[in-house]
Amino acid sequence: MGVTSPLKGQSYSHSLPRKFLPYVLYAILPIALFRLYFHPLPLPQISTTDQLSPNNRIVLTVSSSSSFSSPPVTSSLSKEEEIAGEKTPCDYTNGSWVHDKMGPLYNGTTCGTIKDGQNCISHGRPDFGYLYWRWQPSQCKLPRFDPNTFLNLLRNKHLAFVGDSMARNQLESLLCMLATASLPKLVYTNGEDNKFRRWHFASHNTTISVYWSPFLVRGVEKSNTGPDHNELFVDNVDERWGGDLDHIDTIVLSIGHWFLHPAVFYEGGSVLGCHYCVGLNHTEIGFYDVMRKAVKTALKTITERKGGSDNGIDVFLTSFSPSHFEGEWDKAGACPKTKPYKEGEKKLEGMDAEMRAVEVEEMEAGKMNAKQFGKMRLELLDVTKLSLMRPDGHPGPYMYPNPFANGVQERVQNDCVHWCLPGPIDTWNQIFLDVIRRWSIKSR
Template sequence: MKETRKQFIAASSLGMKFNFLHLQIAFVVAMFFLLMAAYVSREISRTSSSSSRSSSSTEVYDQKKDMINEITSDTTGQTAFSSCDLFSGRWVFDNKSYPLYKGRQCSLMNEELACEMYGRKNLNYQYWRWQPHHCDLPRFDAIDLLEKLRNKRVVYVGDSLNRNQWMSMVCLIESSIPDRPKTLHYNGSLIAFKALEYNVSIDFYWEPMLLESNCDDPTNHRVSERIIRGQSIEKHARNWNDADVLVFNSYIWWRQLKLKILWGSFENVDADRIYEDVEMLKAYEMALTTWFEWLDSHVNRSKTRVFFVSSSPTHNRAEEWGKPKKHKCFYETEPIYEEGYWSMDSDPNMMRLVEKYINKLSSQGFNAQMLNITQLSEYRKDAHPSMHRKFWDQLTHEQLTTPNYHTDCTHWCLPGVPDVWNEFLYAYLLYPPS
């Protein structure tokens, strides 16, 4: 009996031991699964959080991208990144990121604009960057522009200052495709540059008065009495009516009190030919009216973008910035720092007329802008060729020994100010107004 009881107690004790061991194992297993569940939950949470942050980052990136791409514009040419006026700002000296190309490496450079080649020693004029007050200009990228313009034609139409801007664009592009095929052809008033790989044409067409005139010869046009053939634009316009981008400039040739308007033909001398002396602003508006009417009836609004560059200032009056009158721009090596400086040679009334017709084009469904380069260029008395260019006439001893007598304070050295004008054009083309 005692033995049986002992065995029962032993068996009972053994069972209790096994039950306690099972409880321990169950507890360990439970804790293992609890820890695993916590780990899995944490990883899911981390993944979800990471995904959320990634999604948030993508949204922020997209928002920034939209802000960069969202250039708004009114019809007066006030272009903006988030309502920022690109044309209001200051010049900042920047010899790290400027110039955008080397003048000596532009094989197509016009000798009238190659100031370094023609002996200019102070090259600081190349290192000034235009900084708008409340935003940044997008940095010019020639390859991006060529891709944007693939299979398209750009035509600069106007006078030698527009040719100055065209030459800047050619150098900007050529510097980025130095070893790629390109051509340059001259055909009367038309100069055609082509980047063959992209099938992009960047052309210049000589038309200083917008209308047919006695100044139409691209090389022999030094005339003191300007004569404009009234309402006659077709002779010129048929050379650029297929353009995808038109960049106009017409200002300096109008700067006299009166001009003659011809009602008739230059070719046919007959009794019906009538000349009329017209006050300059009235004649300028007549030309702009004809220009507007031609665009309105001939240009494809859904295809062609129209730009009009405001007047390019001259710096022939050194007394306006406190220097002796005869100095002009010859000795100048720095910009004018007075914000709002405006010379007597720049006519705001002409600019208002251009603005008026740009507004009319926009109201007719055109993608048209005015590039308001006048004020910012007024500051740059330091950036003209002066005597550092090729002169096509043989200079006299007096002219050579008295530089101010024959100095060029109208055109611009390259690299230089016209590169900034093209940066504005680039901003409009790559980030079009909404």
């Protein structure tokens, strides 16, 4: 019994399709898989016309890409599998640095917000291999940073970076990546070395600020005219940022290195002790417990002031970032490595591990305290280990322009603490974005 064309109004025989149906499916399935492998479906992009829903959550919709947008993230998973995976928490701590031929989103010679000392490219650093690595977590995929996605998630919001120079380093990394999609306008600057600044992205009504507060709590920094030590009051936050909490929607805290300096600590109006206070009649108590008190006071204050508010707040704490000095700080090869450490090659131990442990424990305690408030979310940006594995990412002698223009000097100052821009610190903001993106997906 033959089969005539349905174009002529004839119907198929019922027996033949059932007979050949399995063979048809076996033929189509490999073709479909082949198509998806080489041409995976793109993830939904965030529309620049998205609006806030009544409960103040971002609503994601599909939109056409901007001419400034970075390449879309693609996946071979189905949409349902992808959403289910992104609702599962990701451990960004464990993983490895893998070579990435795509390189950074921005060029250090053209980004106008980089602090001079971290602009390694313009200062003549001759090697560029440090730019071509990406962090690959062991248990999940970390998408490439998409500036449009970030700006849409922070639409109509105020993001504040609060802390020491590492907070500023992370802020400038973020601004450089966002500037590839939308140019920010500097709307406020104050303080020595522009320690208090604010930018506005008119395209999304997004405001990003930086507050210099190296202890998070109230402190008096040592100076040439005053005592040769810092003074910290561990039971009160620094009101230079605390006083603005009513106008902040997302806050990123970052401290650590300043606690290594000589200091006298106060609590409850009396001296608690000191660190490296030679010649002073105070008890030496180190700095770990004091740093713990500072983080605890900051999180407690944020929770008390913002927990009951209508819009709440998202709170991040960037964990301690290790330095990589090898030998003396003023030798040409103070941080000479040009490649990342491999997994297992460098252990997280000593002070680096202790500083991180304090922050992990206090953030967990902060989460418990904030559970009574439905509009507070807290998360640790745990970057200590992945940063420890990047000894190649610091300015080193290139904190100054062309340090070897006249030959190798016997003494040359090195920066093995801060990070070149672009550089490994861009990954911190990559994780930052992935956390808030997952929050948005989960809230839907």
